[in-house]
Amino acid sequence: MVKCIIFLLSLSVISCSFSPDIIQPKNTSITVSDYGTLSSGELIKQYELITNSIRVKVINYGGIITNIEVPDRNGIWQDVVLGYDNLADYEHKNRFFGALVGRYANRIENGMATINDKTIQLNINRPPHQLHGGLKGFDKKVWQAETEKKNHSVALHLRLISPDGDEGYPGELHAKVSYIVTQDGKLIVEYRAKTDKDTLFNPTQHSYFNLSGNGNTDILDHQLTLNAKTMLELNSESIPTGKFINVTNTPFDFQQAKTVGQDILKNHKQLQIGKGYDHYFLAKNKRGELTDIAHLYHQKTGRSLKISTTEQGAQLYSANYLNNSVIGKNNIPSKPHQGLCIETSQLPNAPAQALFETYVLSPSTPFYSATVFAFSAD
Numbered sequence: 252m253v254k255c256i257i258f259l260l261s262l263s264v265i266s267c268s269f270s271p272d273i274i275q276p277k278n279t280s281i282t283v284s285d286y287g288t289l290s291s292g293e294l295i296k297q298y299e300l301i302t303n304s305i306r307v308k309v310i311n312y313g314g315i316i317t318n319i320e321v322p323d324r325n326g327i328w329q330d331v332v333l334g335y336d337n338l339a340d341y342e343h344k345n346r347f348f349g350a351l352v353g354r355y356a357n358r359i360e361n362g363m364a365t366i367n368d369k370t371i372q373l374n375i376n377r378p379p380h381q382l383h384g385g386l387k388g389f390d391k392k393v394w395q396a397e398t399e400k401k402n403h404s405v406a407l408h409l410r411l412i413s414p415d416g417d418e419g420y421p422g423e424l425h426a427k428v429s430y431i432v433t434q435d436g437k438l439i440v441e442y443r444a445k446t447d448k449d450t451l452f453n454p455t456q457h458s459y460f461n462l463s464g465n466g467n468t469d470i471l472d473h474q475l476t477l478n479a480k481t482m483l484e485l486n487s488e489s490i491p492t493g494k495f496i497n498v499t500n501t502p503f504d505f506q507q508a509k510t511v512g513q514d515i516l517k518n519h520k521q522l523q524i525g526k527g528y529d530h531y532f533l534a535k536n537k538r539g540e541l542t543d544i545a546h547l548y549h550q551k552t553g554r555s556l557k558i559s560t561t562e563q564g565a566q567l568y569s570a571n572y573l574n575n576s577v578i579g580k581n582n583i584p585s586k587p588h589q590g591l592c593i594e595t596s597q598l599p600n601a602p603a604q605a606l607f608e609t610y611v612l613s614p615s616t617p618f619y620s621a622t623v624f625a626f627s628a629d
Contacts, residue, residue, distance in 0.1 A: 270410070273581065278406045279434070280301045281398045286310050287338030293393055295338055298376065300405045304436040305626055311429045313390040314351035314409050314428055315341055316458050321436065323628040324553030329464025331554065332628075333570075333590040336580050342391075346577060350390035351428055352383045353454040354413060354420050357566060358598030360490045366449055366601035366611055368420065373419035380490065385418030387425070391455065402501065406431040418591070422448030422612075436626040444618040450579040452612045456622065459570055459590025460556060462549035465581055467612025470569070477505035477544040479532035479564060483599070485524050491599055495533065495605030496521075501528065510590060513568060527571035528589065531599050533564040538610075546592050553629040560595040560622040568592040595622045 257605045277300050286297035295312045306328075308318040319332045334348040335341050341348070355364075355373075362373040363379040374385040378569050383390065394409035406429055413424040424446045431439040459471050483491040483496050502514035502522055516529050524530075534544045544565055545558040558565070569591055575584035601607040612618050 253555060262568065278401060281400055281407075283347055283398070283407050286312075289338065289342055289393075295393070295561040296396065298396060298398065298407050300407060300430065302403075302405065302432055302433040302436075303434055304433045304434060305438065307430065307432050307438055308349075309409075309430055310338070310341070311394045311396045311409060313392065314340065314343060314394050314430075315390070316529065317341075317350035317593045318431075319438065319458070319626075321554065322628055323464065324628045327464075327552075329552075330466075330580070331460055331462050331556075333459035333461060333466060333534070333579055333585070335558050335578075336582075344577065345390070346573070347383060347457040348389055348579075349458045349471070351394075351409075351454060352390035352457050352594070353426065353452065354384050354418065354595045355381075355451050355453045355602065356383055356455040356522060356594060358382050358490055359451075360603040364419075364421070365605075365609060366451065366538065366602070369415070371419060372413055380488070382416075383457070384402055388418060390457070391458065394428075394565075404431055404433045420450050422446040422450035422614075424449065424452065424612075425453070427451075427518055428454070438624040438626070440616065440622045440624070442620045445614070446612050447614055449611050449613050451602050451610070453601075453610065454620075455566075455594040455596040457592060457594055459592055460547060461590045462547060463552060463558060464554070466583050466589070469512075471510060471515065471588055472548065472549070472551070473506050473511050473591065474508045474548040475511050475591070476508045477532050477534075477565075478542070478544050479534050481532040481533045484532070485521060485530065487524060489529060491531065491604060491607075493501070493604050500534075501531075503528070506533075506548070511588070515569065515588070519577065524545045525571060528569040529571060530537075531564055531566045531596075533598075534560075535563055538620065541623070543585070544595065547591065555627045555629065557625045557627075558593055558595070559625070561587060561620045562595045562622070564593040565595055566592065566596065566599065568594065595620075 306320040348525035399406040430439040573585040
């Protein structure tokens with residue numbers, strides 16, 4: 252085995268191994284093509300990052316991952332994320348398919364945030380609350396893109412300047428998100444940011460996974476393991492109350508592998524509120540160290556997805572609100588539980604919840620986090 256270490260800006264490290272039968276021959280490439288034109292007239296590009304074991308397509312509108320193609324146990328390559336077939340749908344039908352989310356992921360109650368004992372009003376896009384960054388969050392921005400190719404990986408680096416006051420957030424924020432695709436089937440997502448004023452920053456990646464490779468099936472047969480003993484309780488409006496719930500022996504207990512569908516219809520108040528799983532699971536108390544958080548497995552195809560992150564936890568969303576009014580790829584109508592999101596991030600609603608620590612990004616301390624999506628097949 253050939254060992255390698257990827258050194259990260261924050262002094263964190265990700266260790267990885269490359270098997271000789273995977274890296275020989277070295278097959279990495281990047282292609283760029285026109286994807287479409289926004290209603291504003293701006294041309295959007297699509298970037299395909301290719302290695303022997305994974306192919307990822309990204310557009311610079313919203314940093315959206317449109318496709319992730321990986322082989323099953325028989326070597327059959329299929330797309331394992333939901334999305335649309337065209338730019339117009341990504342622009343006008345907001346389901347956050349594959350998008351970068353920010354400045355602050357998840358819900359903020361009443362759009363009210365506290366920074367250094369000062370209350371600020373954020374833009375409201377899910378009245379009366381803010382969801383995933385506001386009316387025109389990161390998912391609706393055009394990012395500047397550049398590519399990088401190495402022997403064992405290819406990368407797309409996306410940059411964005413979010414001006415002072417953008418969606419109500421203070422400070423001019425310079426954000427950089429890197430999608431790194433490796434020869435051993437990993438998609439590494441690195442987030443960096445700096446600001447000229449104290450502000451809030453909590454990005455995530457919002458891909459809907461379906462490892463079957465068949466967008467017309469649900470994910471209820473997928474086996475899921477979560478490295479989390481606690482989750483956040485929600486009120487009737489899906490806002491975290493500030494209370495942590497022990498998941499042991501509840502429908503939310505994924506400490507041992509079970510299918511997503513095993514308990515999703517159980518009579519439980521929290522399942523009724525979310526119409527399924529739409530809850531934040533806490534893996535650790537502090538940010539920083541790369542930690543395994545989730546393992547998703549599809550027995551029929553043998554495809555496996557292991558997720559690790561430097562963040563505290565992740566929002567588990569079982570696509571409860573998809574319906575047949577949303578037409579996805581290949582003209583397939585959507586339906587509940589067609590995909591599964593595992594959105595690594597800091598605590599949701601922290602800026603509005605006095606019981607949570609609020610992570611204020613200051614000019615003196617740049618932001619860094621990383622999440623690794625590792626695909627394989629048995």
